[in-house]
Amino acid sequence: MSHALIVDNLVKTYVAGRPPAVDGLSFAMPRGATYGLLGGNGAGKTTTIAMLLGLLVPSSGRITALGHDMEKDRFAALARMNFSSPYIALPHRLSVSENLRVYAHLYNVRQAEARIAELARDLQLEELLDRPAGELSAGQKTRVALAKALINRPELLLLDEPTASLDPDTGDWVRSWLERYRAQTGCAILLASHNMGEVERLCDHVLMLKQGRVVDEGSPGDLVERFGRGDLEEVFLDIARGTRAEAAQ
Numbered sequence: 001m002s003h004a005l006i007v008d009n010l011v012k013t014y015v016a017g018r019p020p021a022v023d024g025l026s027f028a029m030p031r032g033a034t035y036g037l038l039g040g041n042g043a044g045k046t047t048t049i050a051m052l053l054g055l056l057v058p059s060s061g062r063i064t065a066l067g068h069d070m071e072k073d074r075f076a077a078l079a080r081m082n083f084s085s086p087y088i089a090l091p092h093r094l095s096v097s098e099n100l101r102v103y104a105h106l107y108n109v110r111q112a113e114a115r116i117a118e119l120a121r122d123l124q125l126e127e128l129l130d131r132p133a134g135e136l137s138a139g140q141k142t143r144v145a146l147a148k149a150l151i152n153r154p155e156l157l158l159l160d161e162p163t164a165s166l167d168p169d170t171g172d173w174v175r176s177w178l179e180r181y182r183a184q185t186g187c188a189i190l191l192a193s194h195n196m197g198e199v200e201r202l203c204d205h206v207l208m209l210k211q212g213r214v215v216d217e218g219s220p221g222d223l224v225e226r227f228g229r230g231d232l233e234e235v236f237l238d239i240a241r242g243t244r245a246e247a248a249q
């Protein structure tokens, strides 16, 4: 099977002598799949995504993205990937269209103006193109961040909390949009989220992280069944609190 992402025994220790933030993480995500990275605060999700993007150097382990070893051949992989995170702000003073042009240039997008116009139409950004990015509402910024994340037509998309701080209507709109995008392009998506409804809806497979380790994994349906629970939120609470329904023991 061809994989979008293979993570092999990944470890990140920030401070020598303290427990690693990511501690032996391994998984293989097929092309076209959507995987969820779940875990409580401090479980290691953002650290994992930062390593996958080459922003943080792993202490050990190997990442293969779209067939490229991230240690030796990072730029070939990064050109075909992209990400969005609410923690990384777009340059505030630049207008939305200037921001998108900068990223189009960075990713060497051909016919950048046509691509920006297409994304503006798809993500309902046309009215916002001339506004400074710093003046937009959280929902508007999220749509711009998605346009930035899609500018190079990525085959692998890393999304850290894609609907954090969005109202339920805008959150739902973004989720529907991602579902459509995935169906049209076959893009593989790794999603870190605290929104269990979102994960149940979008993800084929879920990795439950605790203290940097995968403590359970499976499709949302399998996990719910295995834990004898009603939904993924209850499974998450069982794992986070170390409790588990009788049916799962």
Ligand SMILES: Nc1ncnc2c1ncn2[C@@H]1O[C@H](COP(=O)(O)OP(=O)(O)OP(=O)(O)O)[C@@H](O)[C@H]1O
Binding pocket: 014, 015, 021, 039, 040, 041, 042, 043, 044, 045, 046, 047, 048
């Ligand atoms: N720059 C850093 N230096 C030292 N420790 C760090 C650093 N960044 C993160 N950590 C620690 O690494 C662990 C994992 O943090 P990380 O941000 O990856 O978790 P997370 O799952 O994304 O959490 P959240 O859901 O709160 O965003 C935490 O214990 C955190 O305190």
